[in-house]
Each structure stands twice: as structure tokens, then as C-alpha cells.
Amino acid sequence: MSVALHEEHAHDPAHIRKVAMWVFLGSECLLFGTLISTFLLYRTRTGSGPTAADVFDIPFTSVSSFILLMSSLTMVLAHHSSVRKDYRQMRLWLVATALLGVTFLAGQVFEFTEFVHEGLTVTTSPFGSSFFVLTSFHGAHVAVGVLMLLVTALMSFTGKWRPDAGMDVELVGLYWHFVDIVWIVIFTVVYLLQV
Amino acid sequence: MTETAHHRGMWRWLTTTDHKKIGILYGITAMGFFVVGGIEALFIRLQLATPNGEILSADAYNQLFTMHATTMVFLVVMPAAAALTNYFLPILIGARDVAFPRLNAFSYWVFVAGGLFLTVSFFVGGAPDGGWFGYAPLSTQVTEVVRMDYWALGLQVLGLASVLSSVNFITTVFTMRAPGMSLMRMPVFAWMATVVSFLLLFSLPIITIGLLQVFLDRNLGTGFYSAASGGDPVLWQHLFWLFGHPEVYVLILPAMGIVSEVLPTFSRKPLFGRSFVIFSGIAIGFMGFGVWAHHMFTAGLGPVAEAAFSLTTMFIAVPTGVKIFNWLGTIWGGSIRLKTPMLFSLGFIFLFVIGGLSGVTHSIVPSDAQQHDTYYVVAHFHYVLFGGAVFGIFSGLYYWWPKVTGKLLNERIGRLHFWLMFIGMNLTFAPMHILGLNGMPRRTYRYAEGLGLDLWNLVATIGSFTIAASLLVFFWNWYRTAKHGQPAGDDPWDGRTLEWSISSPPPEHNFDVIPVVHSEDDFWHRKYTENEAGHAVTVTAVPSAPAAEGPIHLPSPSYYPALASSGIFVLLLGLVYLPWGLIAVGAGAVVTMWGLFGWSMEPLTREDHG
Ligand code: HEM
Ligand SMILES: [Cu+2]
Numbered sequence: 098m099s100v101a102l103h104e105e106h107a108h109d110p111a112h113i114r115k116v117a118m119w120v121f122l123g124s125e126c127l128l129f130g131t132l133i134s135t136f137l138l139y140r141t142r143t144g145s146g147p148t149a150a151d152v153f154d155i156p157f158t159s160v161s162s163f164i165l166l167m168s169s170l171t172m173v174l175a176h177h178s179s180v181r182k183d184y185r186q187m188r189l190w191l192v193a194t195a196l197l198g199v200t201f202l203a204g205q206v207f208e209f210t211e212f213v214h215e216g217l218t219v220t221t222s223p224f225g226s227s228f229f230v231l232t233s234f235h236g237a238h239v240a241v242g243v244l245m246l247l248v249t250a251l252m253s254f255t256g257k258w259r260p261d262a263g264m265d266v267e268l269v270g271l272y273w274h275f276v277d278i279v280w281i282v283i284f285t286v287v288y289l290l291q292v
Numbered sequence: 293m294t295e296t297a298h299h300r301g302m303w304r305w306l307t308t309t310d311h312k313k314i315g316i317l318y319g320i321t322a323m324g325f326f327v328v329g330g331i332e333a334l335f336i337r338l339q340l341a342t343p344n345g346e347i348l349s350a351d352a353y354n355q356l357f358t359m360h361a362t363t364m365v366f367l368v369v370m371p372a373a374a375a376l377t378n379y380f381l382p383i384l385i386g387a388r389d390v391a392f393p394r395l396n397a398f399s400y401w402v403f404v405a406g407g408l409f410l411t412v413s414f415f416v417g418g419a420p421d422g423g424w425f426g427y428a429p430l431s432t433q434v435t436e437v438v439r440m441d442y443w444a445l446g447l448q449v450l451g452l453a454s455v456l457s458s459v460n461f462i463t464t465v466f467t468m469r470a471p472g473m474s475l476m477r478m479p480v481f482a483w484m485a486t487v488v489s490f491l492l493l494f495s496l497p498i499i500t501i502g503l504l505q506v507f508l509d510r511n512l513g514t515g516f517y518s519a520a521s522g523g524d525p526v527l528w529q530h531l532f533w534l535f536g537h538p539e540v541y542v543l544i545l546p547a548m549g550i551v552s553e554v555l556p557t558f559s560r561k562p563l564f565g566r567s568f569v570i571f572s573g574i575a576i577g578f579m580g581f582g583v584w585a586h587h588m589f590t591a592g593l594g595p596v597a598e599a600a601f602s603l604t605t606m607f608i609a610v611p612t613g614v615k616i617f618n619w620l621g622t623i624w625g626g627s628i629r630l631k632t633p634m635l636f637s638l639g640f641i642f643l644f645v646i647g648g649l650s651g652v653t654h655s656i657v658p659s660d661a662q663q664h665d666t667y668y669v670v671a672h673f674h675y676v677l678f679g680g681a682v683f684g685i686f687s688g689l690y691y692w693w694p695k696v697t698g699k700l701l702n703e704r705i706g707r708l709h710f711w712l713m714f715i716g717m718n719l720t721f722a723p724m725h726i727l728g729l730n731g732m733p734r735r736t737y738r739y740a741e742g743l744g745l746d747l748w749n750l751v752a753t754i755g756s757f758t759i760a761a762s763l764l765v766f767f768w769n770w771y772r773t774a775k776h777g778q779p780a781g782d783d784p785w786d787g788r789t790l791e792w793s794i795s796s797p798p799p800e801h802n803f804d805v806i807p808v809v810h811s812e813d814d815f816w817h818r819k820y821t822e823n824e825a826g827h828a829v830t831v832t833a834v835p836s837a838p839a840a841e842g843p844i845h846l847p848s849p850s851y852y853p854a855l856a857s858s859g860i861f862v863l864l865l866g867l868v869y870l871p872w873g874l875i876a877v878g879a880g881a882v883v884t885m886w887g888l889f890g891w892s893m894e895p896l897t898r899e900d901h902g
Binding site: 112113116117120121123124125126127128130131132135138139142143144219220222223225226227230 | 391392455458459460462463466467468493494495496497498500501502504505508512513514515516521522523524527531
């Protein structure tokens with residue numbers, strides 16, 4: 098059985114790339130795991146600076162988290178349309194996903210400026226350092242995701258785009274969902290449990 | 293060779309996406325860095341040859357011991373293993389290349405960028421000097437000199453290169469095996485390469501974050517490791533060794549894989565308890581993540597943690613011991629041929645056992661409290677790393693050299709190389725056990741007269757020059773073989789695995805027809821069957837080659853991987869010299885993006901009209 102299965106996939110580049118993406122995301126888990134562990138170690142080491150309860154605005158962050166969650170939904174829809182080969186729809190949902198991602202990022206920028214005004218910067222305390230580095234590291238992942246979404250949408254216009262070359266929607270989707278799930282963990286551990 | 297042909301030759305290497313060529317590039321680069329790291333070591337030994345050495349200043353000494361270890365670990369043993377993995381992993385599993393040939397080239401060029409970047413530091417104000425483990429706050433405090441920036445950034449990109457090639461290898465193993473090549477039929481070397489890839493995949497991200505934190509502490513003023521602002525320097529030790537201990541298995545498992553290929557071939561017996569060898573390799577991989585704090589027995593973790601890590605450290609010696617008995621069982625009763633690869637493998641077993649035993653003595657906390665940071669630890673890890681990893685790699689080099697180059701290395705010179713290296717290794721590192729137990733600390737550039745350390749230090753220095761001589765013998769062998777070596781033929785050792793079924797050197801597409809695998813050691817069983825007495829008899833009817841398949845798709849060459857990594861090099865240099873360096877960071881980023889973009893728009897394959 099394994100032989101047959103194997104041969105079936107042997108020259109299927111889409112399958113090969115998907116395996117690679119899963120493997121890569123496995124590695125990413127450890128990146129975030131280490132950042133989150135650092136944060137947990139330092140969560141109360143606020144020195145003379147503000148504490149988590151001082152600065153966090155849970156309702157605001159809940160809304161931006163919700164927006165990011167919704168982007169996973171639009172991502173699923175994009176993938177769905179690409180399976181049906183409805184590339185117009187697919188582009189639409191890809192761009193929608195990217196826009197939701199950008200909105201989330203804007204929220205993060207806003208939140209960061211608020212915190213800085215309230216006296217929490219990346220150098221204030223180990224709490225500040227670990228909070229900002231963790232969340233902006235995640236933000237950078239969202240930004241890369243947005244880029245991938247837009248490039249995929251653009252590439253689907255060119256003749257070069259074939260399902261077996263370059264990035265396909267499923268691959269971008271895997272990455273995007275991963276980044277979303279990580280945010281849920283961060284939101285729970287870093288925000289909700291600290292106030 | 294004409295000028296243009298020569299240029300075209302260079303260009304071919306620069307743009308190659310063939311896993312075999314990339315393997316050779318890794319190998320030659322590792323060998324170059326081996327010379328660099330070796331010269332650093334000789335300086336250290338010259339300084340320590342006599343009490344109150346005058347050759348190096350304390351500052352120079354710090355740079356040399358830091359760069360010696362960093363070079364040997366990240367720029368020699370890892371890429372040497374990557375060389376053999378690149379070259380042989382696809383062939384051993386019956387594939388035509390790795391899953392992502394251009395990513396593979398990119399990994400190599402990023403590794404080169406990182407290696408050069410680290411080495412450049414010697415010429416611009418001094419190399420990193422805070423130890424290969426970069427303990428905070430030593431690594432974060434002195435920010436006026438940029439040495440540890442070079443270290444943090446250099447390791448960061450070397451890590452990137454390794455993660456990318458790990459993703460590549462794992463994907464290759466899980467998707468590209470030839471029909472019939474089930475996981476359990478994979479040669480043990482391929483298995484160990486897979487375990488190593490997983491270890492890197494899960495351990496490197498930990499150090500990536502640690503290095504990022506060090507870099508930010510140095511350049512942005514964050515407080516991760518600054519005790520003054522409430523940070524905890526011990527966190528660094530945890531992160532480093534959470535990576536560092538799996539890393540030592542990254543260094544040793546490829547050698548164990550090589551030995552598991554060489555011993556059966558030269559004993560003409562299958563590997564004894566093959567599945568035990570594989571499973572203990574996997575077990576080592578898992579347990580490797582559970583012993584890190586044995587490097588921190590003097591950091592004050594408290595009795596519970598110390599007892600726990602003492603136990604796990606003793607346990608991890610069990611799968612290691614299992615392998616040793618399997619190897620002995622393989623040789624037992626075999627018809628042994630003492631060719632050079634076999635000598636190095638036997639040397640590996642002998643030396644690795646000594647290193648493993650001193651490792652177990654470290655696992656006992658009160659005892660380790662005495663040994664920690666003394667030359668006893670230096671003796672331990674050189675027995676496992678030099679006696680283990682480097683001997684294993686040389687075994688692999690002698691074993692596979694004829695396959696890669698088509699020519700056999702000279703046996704007599706090879707034996708001379710082995711014995712010189714073996715004697716030199718023991719002369720250098722055995723005395724360090726005594727020095728350490730007598731209290732000589734690591735990482736100090738001088739020792740006073742009359743402490744009873746003089747004799748053994750001198751012996752160690754003599755040993756180190758013996759090793760250097762053995763390396764010259766190897767280079768001579770290399771040169772001589774290139775000039776007048778005997779043609780090897782396809783199967784010079786009467787091998788067992790698929791690489792010996794194809795020509796030496798292999799064709800660009802490896803296999804004219806993808807093999808169908810029926811058993812472990814498939815090639816052996818194509819050559820021999822067993823008679824009633826259980827002896828191997830030659831198969832007379834050679835199966836005729838099946839008809840050729842359709843066109844073979846080969847990865848097309850590409851200069852984008854090298855281009856993108858040159859951008860990374862510039863970007864790194866810029867990061868060291870912030871804020872002015874931002875210009876270089878920008879320029880480097882543009883070049884990198886250009887490379888990556890060009891790469892993603894390129895067609896994937898070309899057809900081989902060979
Ligand atoms: C039988 C298995 C092994 C055991 C039980 C073991 C145990 C230990 C312990 C407890 C230490 C810490 C000593 C101290 O600093 O006080 C240590 C250090 C070290 N070991 Fe091992 N070890 C084993 C195998 C290996 C292998 C296979 C390698 C590499 C190929 C290795 C490389 C090292 C290195 C590089 C250090 C020193 C790190 C440093 O402080 O710079 N060990 N070992
Ligand atoms: Cu260890």
C-alpha cells in the first residue's frame with residue numbers, strides 16, 4: 098500500500114511543497130514557544146515601569162483578534178474558490194484576507210503607540226522587552242503573510258501562474274492559519290491571563 | 293584549459309543545483325575551515341605548551357578559543373556532515389535529487405555567507421571572544437566593541453542555512469524515496485541524517501530567539517539578560533543548552549550513521565540488530581532534548597532539578613551503549629577487511645567509548661562540580677567530537693571518495709594518516725583528563741609554573757602537531773590520488789547499498805532507471821543469495837536493465853540562490869555597524885529580495901537530453 102501511495106505522490110510538486118510547509122511550521126512553533134516562554138518568565142518583572150494590568154486594553158485587543166480570526170475564514174473561502182478554479186472569486190477573497198491582516202497590523206501599531214505613551218517601551222523592563230519582541234515578531238509574520246497573499250493574487254493574473262509552480266493558495270493558507278492560531282495562543286497567554 | 297572554459301567552470305559551480313555538486317562544495321568549504329580552525333588550535337596549544345606562555349595575549353587567546361570552537365562546530369563538522377548528506381542521501385534512497393534543489397543551493401550559499409562573515413571579523417577589530425556558548429552577560433555587556441555582534445549574527449544565519457536544509461532533507465526523505473524503499477529499508481546513514489534534520493529543525497529556533505535577544509540587548513538596549521534591569525542571565529544558559537545538547541547529537545549522529553554503513557561492508561555481514569540501531573538513534577533524538585541542564589550543574593538550579601537531569605543524562609547513555617554493542621556484534625565473526633575506512637570506524641568506536649564514559653562521569657553532580665570548567669571536560673568533548681565525529685567523517689570520506697571522484701585513495705598513505713591521527717589524538721586529549729582532574733581550568737590563557745601541569749601540557753602540544761601532520765598526509769593522499777589514483781570501478785568495496793550500483797562518479801541524474809527496492813541492503817541481495825549453509829553465493833544471472841523511462845527532468849542551474857545570499861552577507865555587515873549600517877542593510881535587503889523574486893519566477897526544470 099505504502100508503495101502505491103508513494104508512487105502516486107512521487108512527482109506531485111504540490112504535495113511535496115505541502116509536506117515542506119508543515120515541516121517548516123513545526124520549526125516555527127519552537128520560535129514562538131521560546132518567545133512565549135521568555136515572556137512568561139518575565140511577565141511580572143516590570144521594574145518601575147507599567148505592569149500588564151496598567152496598559153492592556155482587552156476590549157480593543159479582542160476586536161483586533163476577532164478581525165484576524167475572520168481572516169482565516171476568508172482564507173478558507175479563497176482556497177475553496179481556487180479548488181473550484183474560480184480565480185476571480187479567489188482573488189477577491191485573497192485580497193480580503195490581506196486587508197483583514199493589514200487591519201490587524203494597524204491595530205497593533207496603534208496599540209504599541211498607546212503603550213509607549215503610557216511609559217512602556219521595549220527598554221523599560223524585561224516585561225516590556227519580552228512583550229514587544231514577541232508581539233512584533235508575530236506582527237512580522239502577519240506582514241509576510243500579507244505579502245504572500247498579495248503576490249499570489251497578482252501572480253494569478255500572469256500566465257506564469259500554474260497550480261504546480263510558485264506559491265499556491267493552499268500553501269499560503271497553511272501559513273496563514275498557523276499565524277492565526279499562534280495569535281490565539283498569544284492573546285490568551287499574554288493578554289487574557291495577565292490582567 | 294582556456295580562460296573562458298575556466299570561467300564557465302566556475303560559473304557552473306556558482307549556479308549548480310545538483311545535490312552532488314553542492315555536496316562537494318560543502319565538503320571543500322568544510323575542509324578549508326578545518327584548516328582555519330586547526331591553525332587556531334595550534335596557536336592555543338603553542339601558547340599552553342609551557343607555563344606562562346608568551347605567544348598570545350589574553351585578548352588574542354580569547355578570540356582564538358572562541359573562534360576555534362565556533363569554527364569546528366558550525367563550519368567544519370556540521371557542513372562536513374551536510375556534504376555527505378547532500379551527496380548521498382538522495383542516492384541512498386533512490387532519488388534523483390533533493391526535494392528543492394535551488395533551496396539546497398541557497399542553504400549552501402547562506403552557509404558560506406555566514407562562515408565568511410564570522411571569519412571577516414578577525415580583520416576588522418577582532419573576532420568574537422565570549423566563548424562559543426556566548427554566556428550572558430559577558431556576551432551582552434561590552435557593546436563598544438562589535439565582536440559579539442559578529443558572533444550573534446553569524447550563528448543566526450548559519451542556523452537559517454541549517455533549518456532550510458533540514459526542511460529540504462526531511463521532505464526529500466518523506467516524499468522522494470524509490471518504490472519499495474520503505475522507511476525501515478532506508479540505510480542507517482539516511483536514517484541518522486533524518487534524525488539530525490529533525491534535531492536541527494526543533495533546536496535551532498530556540499537559539500535563534502536567544503541570539504535575537506542577545507542582539508537586541510546589545511543594540512537596542514532591551515533587558516533580556518541584564519540583571520540590573522531585572523533580566524535573568526541564566527535564561528540564556530537554558531536556551532543555549534536546550535539547543536546545545538541536541539546540537540552535540542547533530543554532530544555525532546551522522547558519524548554513527550557512517551560507521552553503521554562502513555562496518556557491515558568491511559565485515560561482509562549485515563548490520564547487527566539494524567532496527568535497534570535505528571530506534572536508538574531516534575531515542576537519542578528525543579532524549580537529547582531532556583538533558584540540557586547537565587551543562588548547568590554549577591549554576592545553582594537546586595537539588596531537585598540537578599537530580600532529575602543527572603538521571604536523564606545517565607539514561608541517555610543507554611541508547612548510545614546499545615549502538616556500540618550493535619557495532620561490536622556486526623564485526624563479531626565477520627570476515628574483516630582492514631581497509632582505511634574500516635580503520636577509522638574502529639578508531640571511532642574505541643575513542644567514542646572513552647568519551648562516552650567520561651560523559652557519564654559528568655552526569656554525577658558532585659563529581660561534575662569538580663570537573664566543570666576544567667580540562668577534564670575539554671578531554672571529554674574532544675574524545676566524542678574529534679575521536680567520534682571527525683573520525684567518523686574521515687571514515688566516510690575514505691569510504692565514499694571512490695564513488696565521488698572515481699578514484700581510490702591510496703591505502704598505504706591512508707593507513708599512515710589513520711595511525712598518525714589516532715596517536716596524535718590520544719597524545720593531545722588523554723593528558724587533558726589528568727590536567728583537568730589536577731585542577732587546570734578551561735579558557736585561561738596562562739598557567740603558573742610548578743603546579744604539576746607542565747609535562748602534560750607539553751605532551752598535548754606535541755600531540756596537536758602530530759594531528760596537524762596527519763592532516764598533511766591526508767592532503768598529500770588527496771593530491772596523489774587526483775594525479776595518479778587507481779580507477780575505482782563502480783563497486784570497489786563490494787558494497788551493500790544503492791550508491792554502489794551506479795557508476796563512479798555517478799551520472800548527473802544518478803539513476804538511468806529509478807530502482808525498485810525489494811529488501812534492506814538491496815544492492816547486496818542483487819549480487820548474492822544464501823546457500824543452505826548460510827554462506828553468501830554470487831547471483832549468476834544479472835538481471836537485465838529495464839527499458840529506459842521517459843525524459844528525465846533535472847533542476848536547472850540558477851544564480852539566484854548565490855545572489856540572494858550575497859545580499860544577506862551585506863545586510864549582516866550593515867547590522868553590525870548600526871545606525872550607519874542601515875544603508876548596507878537596505879542595499880543587502882534589496883539584493884536578497886531581487887534574488888528571491890528572480891528565483892520564484894524561474895522555470896523549475898530542464899530536460900536531460902543525455
Ligand atoms: C554518553 C553520552 C554523553 C554524556 C552522558 C555527556 C555528558 C556531558 C556533560 C554532563 C557535560 C557537561 C560537563 C560540564 O561542563 O561540567 C558534557 C559536556 C560536553 N559534551 Fe558531552 N556527553 C555525552 C556525549 C557527548 C557527545 C556525543 C558529544 C558531541 C559529539 C558531546 C559534546 C560535549 C561538549 C561539546 C561539551 C562541552 C560544552 C561546553 O561546555 O563548551 N558529549 N557532556
Ligand atoms: Cu550535553
